[in-house]
Amino acid sequence: MNEWLMLTVVGEDRPGIVARLSRELVQAGAHLGEASMLRLGGSFTMMLMVRGDFAIDALREDLASVGESLALHIHIDPMTGDLHQHRVPEVRVHVHGADRVGIVAEVTEVLAGIGFDIFTLDSDVAGLHAAPIYVMQIEGVAADGVEAVEAALAPLRVQGIDVRVEGIETLVG
Amino acid sequence: MAVLEVLHWPDERLRQVSEEVVLFDAALRAFIGDLEATRQAGPSAVGIAAPQVGYHRRIVIVDCSRTRKPVPHHGHLVLINPEILSREGYALGREGCLSVPDYTGNVPRAEHIRLRALDPAGGIHEYDMEDFEARVVQHEIDHLNGRVFLDRVVNRRADVFRRKR
Numbered sequence: 001m002n003e004w005l006m007l008t009v010v011g012e013d014r015p016g017i018v019a020r021l022s023r024e025l026v027q028a029g030a031h032l033g034e035a036s037m038l039r040l041g042g043s044f045t046m047m048l049m050v051r052g053d054f055a056i057d058a059l060r061e062d063l064a065s066v067g068e069s070l071a072l073h074i075h076i077d078p079m080t081g082d083l084h085q086h087r088v089p090e091v092r093v094h095v096h097g098a099d100r101v102g103i104v105a106e107v108t109e110v111l112a113g114i115g116f117d118i119f120t121l122d123s124d125v126a127g128l129h130a131a132p133i134y135v136m137q138i139e140g141v142a143a144d145g146v147e148a149v150e151a152a153l154a155p156l157r158v159q160g161i162d163v164r165v166e167g168i169e170t171l172v173g
Numbered sequence: 174m175a176v177l178e179v180l181h182w183p184d185e186r187l188r189q190v191s192e193e194v195v196l197f198d199a200a201l202r203a204f205i206g207d208l209e210a211t212r213q214a215g216p217s218a219v220g221i222a223a224p225q226v227g228y229h230r231r232i233v234i235v236d237c238s239r240t241r242k243p244v245p246h247h248g249h250l251v252l253i254n255p256e257i258l259s260r261e262g263y264a265l266g267r268e269g270c271l272s273v274p275d276y277t278g279n280v281p282r283a284e285h286i287r288l289r290a291l292d293p294a295g296g297i298h299e300y301d302m303e304d305f306e307a308r309v310v311q312h313e314i315d316h317l318n319g320r321v322f323l324d325r326v327v328n329r330r331a332d333v334f335r336r337k338r
Contacts, residue, residue: 084275088267090241146242167242169305170267170277173220173235173312 004033005056006079009046011072017044020066028062029053033083049079089119089139091146093153094164099125099132103161107136107153114152115143139168174210177226182273182321191222191229191317194253197295201232205251205293209234215271220309222316225272231255233313237306244305252290255314258299261285266308268322278326282308 011017018037025032033049052059056076067074095107104123111118118140127133142149146167153163180186194201204223212221212234219240223232231254237246262284269277286307288300302310312322 086275086277088269088277168267169240169242169244170269171220171305171309171312172216172218172269172271173222173309 003051004079004081005050005059006077007046007048007050008075008077009048009067009072010043011070013039013042013044014070017070017072018046020070021046021063021072024063024066025050028059030059049083050076087119087141088170089141089168091116091140091142091149092166092168093136093138093149094166095134095136095138095161097134097161099127099134103134104136106156106159107138107161107163110152110156111138111140111142111149114148116149117141117143174206176214177207177211179211179215179225179271180227182270182323184272186227186229187224187272187316187321188319189224189229190319191224191231194230194232194291197253197291197293201253202293204228204230205232205234208232209251212236212271218271219305220313221271222313224316224319231317233310233317235306235309235313237309240305245303246306247300247302250290250300251293252288252310252313253293253295255288255290255310255317257283257311257314258287258289264304264308265327266305268308268312268326270312270322272316273321273323276323278322279328280308280312280322280325281327282311286310 009021022032030050030052033051035046035048037046056078060076063074095103097103118138120139121136123134123136125132126135146165150165153165156163208221208223208226211226212218219237220233220235223230233252233255235252236249237244238248260283263281264284265279265281267277268280284307285303288302288310290298292298315321
């Protein structure tokens with residue numbers, strides 16, 4: 001079996017995308033690994049680990065017709081990495097504020113500066129069309145702990161960004 | 174004391190409901206020693222339940238005294254035939270399990286519980302527990318009832334509740 005491939009799919013959201021695509025992958029002999037699939041701004045998006053006894057070009061060809069019929073943009077890359085690479089996040093950062101240019105850059109530059117390793121970042125634009133709100137949640141591991149994250153992000157509050165930092169204690173039992 | 178083999182999901186024995194302890198004897202104390210050795214051999218587990226090592230009696234060990242950030246706790250506890258008398262509140266928290274390696278997820282649990290349990294000598298105790306310790310006890314009692322946290326895990330994006338416009 002070959003190494004994992006990363007399949008990236010974007011298309012206008014409609015019922016049946018996952019079922020059609022995953023059936024097509026089964027028929028091509030593909031094993032599926034971890035996936036993130038979500039609706040972003042009315043589009044349906046997928047990042048999906050795929051592995052099988054086929055070349056990238058052959059898989060691309062196998063998926064071409066389903067991609068065309070559902071108007072999906074499909075992109076396939078070889079990837080390094082494997083399953084069972086999970087890391088447990090230790091810190092969660094909640095951010096929200098009136099939407100404006102630069103919030104993500106400002107927050108994540110501060111985090112990068114203190115060696116924060118981001119595992120997941122989810123963000124949404126909520127609120128009214130005329131008064132949008134940016135809402136973001138980041139989870140990861142901070143080299144110097146949750147207090148260092150709190151101290152580093154505190155100055156952003158005077159710029160109108162609401163920031164909340166909390167430690168994540170994961171129960172193992 | 175011996176380190177016992179931990180069963181891994183989807184081993185059907187983790188689905189089995191455990192029976193009450195009726196004999197408080199040397200065999201029970203020996204098993205508790207082995208269960209504690211097994212808990213300590215794992216990746217910093219704050220709790221363990223007897224069925225996780227294939228012994229289907231209502232015995233759990235919890236110890237929340239060494240968390241990264243200190244939490245309210247009652248120290249090292251061996252809980253025999255534990256019973257939750259009341260529950261209050263509701264919170265999501267991240268859980269993993271010795272029996273489900275390489276996965277953690279958010280699980281809703283009661284924030285406060287009142288617990289009754291016997292000690293290894295058969296003495297009755299009641300505890301008011303909150304937050305993390307209450308969560309650990311609920312996780313372990315689930316094992317006694319043939320459940321694992323995968324039965325209760327919720328969407329990883331579900332820890333903020335948003336209202337549709």
